[in-house]
Amino acid sequence: MSGHSTYVPKSAVGKWFESRLPIMGLIHSSFVVFPNPRNLNYFWTFGGILAFMLVAQIITGVVLAMHYTAHADMAFNSVELIMRDVNYGWMLRYLHANGASMFFIAVYVHIFRGLYYGSYKAPREVLWILGVIIFLLMMATAFMGYVLPWGQMSFWGATVITNLFSAIPGVGEVIVSYLWGGYSVSNPTLNRFFSLHYLLPFMIAGVVVLHIWALHVPGSNNPTGIEKKTDKDMLPFHPYFTVKDAFALSCFLMVYVWFAFYIPNFLGHADNYIEANAAVTPSHIVPEWYFLPFYAILRAIPDKLLGVLAMFGSIAIMVVVPWLDTSKVRSGNYRPVFQIFFWLFAINAVILGWLGSKPPEGMYVVASRICTVYYFAYYILVLPLLGLFETPKSLPASIADSVLGKGGSGSAMASGAAASPSTKG
Amino acid sequence: MATTHASASAEPTRRDFLFIATGAAGAVGLAATIWPFISQMAPDAATIAAGAPVDFDLSPVAEGQIVKLFWRGKLIFVRHRTAAEIKAAQDTDVASLRDPEPDSVRVKPGKDQWLIVYGNCTHLGCVPLGNEGAFHGWQCPCHGSVFDTSGRIRQGPAPINLPVPPYAFTSDKAIRIG
Numbered sequence: 001m002s003g004h005s006t007y008v009p010k011s012a013v014g015k016w017f018e019s020r021l022p023i024m025g026l027i028h029s030s031f032v033v034f035p036n037p038r039n040l041n042y043f044w045t046f047g048g049i050l051a052f053m054l055v056a057q058i059i060t061g062v063v064l065a066m067h068y069t070a071h072a073d074m075a076f077n078s079v080e081l082i083m084r085d086v087n088y089g090w091m092l093r094y095l096h097a098n099g100a101s102m103f104f105i106a107v108y109v110h111i112f113r114g115l116y117y118g119s120y121k122a123p124r125e126v127l128w129i130l131g132v133i134i135f136l137l138m139m140a141t142a143f144m145g146y147v148l149p150w151g152q153m154s155f156w157g158a159t160v161i162t163n164l165f166s167a168i169p170g171v172g173e174v175i176v177s178y179l180w181g182g183y184s185v186s187n188p189t190l191n192r193f194f195s196l197h198y199l200l201p202f203m204i205a206g207v208v209v210l211h212i213w214a215l216h217v218p219g220s221n222n223p224t225g226i227e228k229k230t231d232k233d234m235l236p237f238h239p240y241f242t243v244k245d246a247f248a249l250s251c252f253l254m255v256y257v258w259f260a261f262y263i264p265n266f267l268g269h270a271d272n273y274i275e276a277n278a279a280v281t282p283s284h285i286v287p288e289w290y291f292l293p294f295y296a297i298l299r300a301i302p303d304k305l306l307g308v309l310a311m312f313g314s315i316a317i318m319v320v321v322p323w324l325d326t327s328k329v330r331s332g333n334y335r336p337v338f339q340i341f342f343w344l345f346a347i348n349a350v351i352l353g354w355l356g357s358k359p360p361e362g363m364y365v366v367a368s369r370i371c372t373v374y375y376f377a378y379y380i381l382v383l384p385l386l387g388l389f390e391t392p393k394s395l396p397a398s399i400a401d402s403v404l405g406k407g408g409s410g411s412a413m414a415s416g417a418a419a420s421p422s423t424k425g
Numbered sequence: 426m427a428t429t430h431a432s433a434s435a436e437p438t439r440r441d442f443l444f445i446a447t448g449a450a451g452a453v454g455l456a457a458t459i460w461p462f463i464s465q466m467a468p469d470a471a472t473i474a475a476g477a478p479v480d481f482d483l484s485p486v487a488e489g490q491i492v493k494l495f496w497r498g499k500l501i502f503v504r505h506r507t508a509a510e511i512k513a514a515q516d517t518d519v520a521s522l523r524d525p526e527p528d529s530v531r532v533k534p535g536k537d538q539w540l541i542v543y544g545n546c547t548h549l550g551c552v553p554l555g556n557e558g559a560f561h562g563w564q565c566p567c568h569g570s571v572f573d574t575s576g577r578i579r580q581g582p583a584p585i586n587l588p589v590p591p592y593a594f595t596s597d598k599a600i601r602i603g
Binding site (some may be wrong): 305 | 463466467468469472476493495497499500519544545548549550551552554564566567568569581582583584
């Protein structure tokens with residue numbers, strides 16, 4: 001779909017350059033004339049929002065790294081110096097710290113959009129798996145970033161997460177001491193986490209390129225889940241989706257900067273303003289909010305190895321979702337029974353997050369177990385069986401029909417736009 | 426490639442041999458190159474050297490008190506147990522434990538009042554809180570593991586007892602850890 005470049009350089013220099021490196025044609029065919037389904041709703045704007053957040057995190061992060069000291073004795077103070085002494089250091093740090101949370105809000109919307117509209121189904125399985133890889137890299141990056149301020153939550157978060165690997169039978173203890181570079185979380189650990197925290201965003205950027213490449217082979221899924229039939233189903237990326245994405249991004253940015261400027265510590269933990277102390281664990285240790293559902297799954301199981309396996313499994317299982325879902329119908333809009341289970345799954349995930357923030361005792365543990373069972377049952381039982389038993393609603397004849405009605409009045413304008421997309425740029 | 430030449434006869438050609446030999450040499454070279462990048466992650470010489478034995482004077486530790494100290498960067502609890510705590514640890518039915526160890530193997534002979542154990546929970550490494558939990562030993566604030574007055578796991582997700590570090594009594598009131 002992205003192959004048919006209609007780009008014609010206007011200037012002589014443009015022609016000279018394009019014949020040597022056709023990058024302007026690639027951008028033009030990928031982000032200007034690229035055809036998108038005309039019925040995309042605002043859930044489809046989160047891909048663009050995520051791309052923005054990645055760039056925002058890299059820019060603020062690179063600048064913060066110029067003022068940060070990756071040493072166990074100095075890291076905590078250097079963060080306070082960023083907050084007090086560096087011009088706009090407080091703003092850069094709050095944008096970066098809250099940016100991580102915003103990044104995860106956007107990625108969770110993006111993932112649930114994919115789950116609801118069946119965006120993982122053929123022919124988009126590789127696209128989906130690349131997304132899961134990006135999600136894993138994001139989690140690793142966020143975790144290591146949270147360690148860098150070297151506060152109490154940093155230190156004990158690092159201790160708990162690295163100790164997950166000690167559950168591996170036989171070699172676990174050796175692996176953990178190799179992760180630490182010592183016999184406990186210590187200065188070598190902080191140094192390597194800083195190095196990797198700087199590296200991983202660029203690896204994410206690399207996988208994002210593959211993600212977009214894999215997206216541009218079949219093109220975007222859409223709320224009906226049916227494929228393009230005629231050009232009438234599509235609109236060019238620019239101006240229709242550039243403007244829609246820009247508007248959504250603007251709204252999103254208002255939330256982001258509201259957090260960064262008005263409640264910058266709302267999503268953090270006060271304990272992280274206490275310098276790391278290897279002799280005292282904070283009385284109530286929890287990870288950042290975006291890890292809480294997985295943390296609840298870890299704690300729901302009263303066995304160390306099985307708990308760790310369940311936690312990693314809860315993410316790994318997303319890789320095989322394209323093959324677990326047996327339904328021929330992509331979009332949840334046309335699957336009445338699926339909708340019930342899907343929204344239960346979404347609510348279940350939120351409850352798991354809430355349970356992850358509670359102490360691991362009494363009713364919280366029981367509830368965590370019930371929610372963990374449903375989390376896995378959704379993937380292993382609901383998705384495979386629903387496809388066999390559910391009677392889906394009838395699908396619209398085409399994407400255009402779903403938004404314009406059959407022969408609707410809007411079609412003249414829209415088909416005109418689609419017929420000569422490059423003139424609209 | 427080689428297969429097209431070999432298709433006439435089953436006999437491997439000289440080119441097959443060169444291909445395999447080159448590949449094997451390359452694989453060995455690659456592994457030798459990767460190894461330093463793995464090995465550098467291990468605790469370095471300074472970290473290992475910092476693990477020299479430490480001496481600790483027990484005389485200021487009052488009965489019922491738990492003292493924390495570090496050896497090789499790892500937290501160690503020194504607990505001066507009361508008679509009731511010793512009795513509770515000794516009277517426990519060993520067969521009922523997840524990690525069955527009698528109290529006698531976790532302390533030095535004739536030194537029942539001194540329990541010396543690593544201070545990080547064997548689940549995920551948090552520091553358990555002393556004198557807490559159903560068995561008045563320790564309770565971990567992170568994931569709820571409960572240890573008894575012998576440092577043995579009684580409830581919760583931790584798989585094994587708090588390990589006993591290598592140590593010896595250098596006098597009646599002093600130990601050397603390491």
